[in-house]
Amino acid sequence: MAAESETNQPTTEARAPSDAGRPDSDREVIVKARGVTVGFGDSLVLDKLDLDVYSGEILGFVGGSGTGKSVLMRTILRLIPKQGGTIEVFDHDLDQQSPSELSELEQRWGVLFQMGALFSSLTVKQNIQVPMREHMDLSQRLMDELALLKLELVGLPRQAAERFPSELSGGMVKRASLARALALDPQLVFLDEPTSGLDPIGAGDFDILIRNLRDTLGLTVYMVTHDLDSLHTVCDRIAVLAEKRVLLTGTMDDMLKSDHPWVRSYFHGVRGSRLAS
Numbered sequence: 001m002a003a004e005s006e007t008n009q010p011t012t013e014a015r016a017p018s019d020a021g022r023p024d025s026d027r028e029v030i031v032k033a034r035g036v037t038v039g040f041g042d043s044l045v046l047d048k049l050d051l052d053v054y055s056g057e058i059l060g061f062v063g064g065s066g067t068g069k070s071v072l073m074r075t076i077l078r079l080i081p082k083q084g085g086t087i088e089v090f091d092h093d094l095d096q097q098s099p100s101e102l103s104e105l106e107q108r109w110g111v112l113f114q115m116g117a118l119f120s121s122l123t124v125k126q127n128i129q130v131p132m133r134e135h136m137d138l139s140q141r142l143m144d145e146l147a148l149l150k151l152e153l154v155g156l157p158r159q160a161a162e163r164f165p166s167e168l169s170g171g172m173v174k175r176a177s178l179a180r181a182l183a184l185d186p187q188l189v190f191l192d193e194p195t196s197g198l199d200p201i202g203a204g205d206f207d208i209l210i211r212n213l214r215d216t217l218g219l220t221v222y223m224v225t226h227d228l229d230s231l232h233t234v235c236d237r238i239a240v241l242a243e244k245r246v247l248l249t250g251t252m253d254d255m256l257k258s259d260h261p262w263v264r265s266y267f268h269g270v271r272g273s274r275l276a277s
């Protein structure tokens, strides 16, 4: 396995999105879920869930294990059917789009799945080029140049381009997956537990990378995470999934003030206690 230190990402100070201080009602909503209901067989996982994701923010999505965080993300991505409700992305109701309109919308978002989900038989460069081949008609030379640009963006060296996923460290796999998620210059990225499996230094570096990309590219980031450090250092807002819906949204301060038992035990538990101090 290669070492995480093979990455070469720059670091900058956090910068809040330009409209972070504005009242929520004035902010541009990029993802709008209303009354979303999803279940499997007889059991409902999400019941009339509402959620807004604002332009330019990093939203951290938390909840107990098995509460439906991944199910919601997959439902927004149309990988799981819903039984009720509406989901609008970029002001478009996803249920009302033709296949070609959906394809156009899909090009405006990128996804980093929990385990990276790179194709093991393809090199990193070829993995990054998968969405380009699917949605664009570019010469191989241009795709090669673009792939190297994406690698640079996520702090991977050029040599990583020709490697297979099995030849990368865990942190490099995450970065390569992020490079693929950024292949089509999306405005919105979905990250499913991006720092899981990374050591604290690698996780901290990845958090900084996400924040830098948001700042430089103006991305909107929807991040499912269990990582309290990520929530504390990079997320502008946190949404808590409990009781089959979004129970609470707000800043870390709002979380620390909440009286809800799960929120209290999560943010004031042994791991969270230092956040409150």
Ligand SMILES: Nc1ncnc2c1ncn2[C@@H]1O[C@H](COP(=O)(O)OP(=O)(O)OP(=O)(O)O)[C@@H](O)[C@H]1O
Residues within 6 Å of the ligand: 040, 045, 063, 064, 065, 066, 067, 068, 069, 070, 071, 072
């Ligand atoms: N395709 C599926 N078929 C049946 N049940 C499913 C399916 N996908 C998810 N579930 C169930 O939905 C519930 C929520 O799962 P989900 O993976 O969204 O949880 P999560 O909040 O992301 O958990 P974790 O934090 O552990 O990753 C679980 O009970 C899971 O077993």
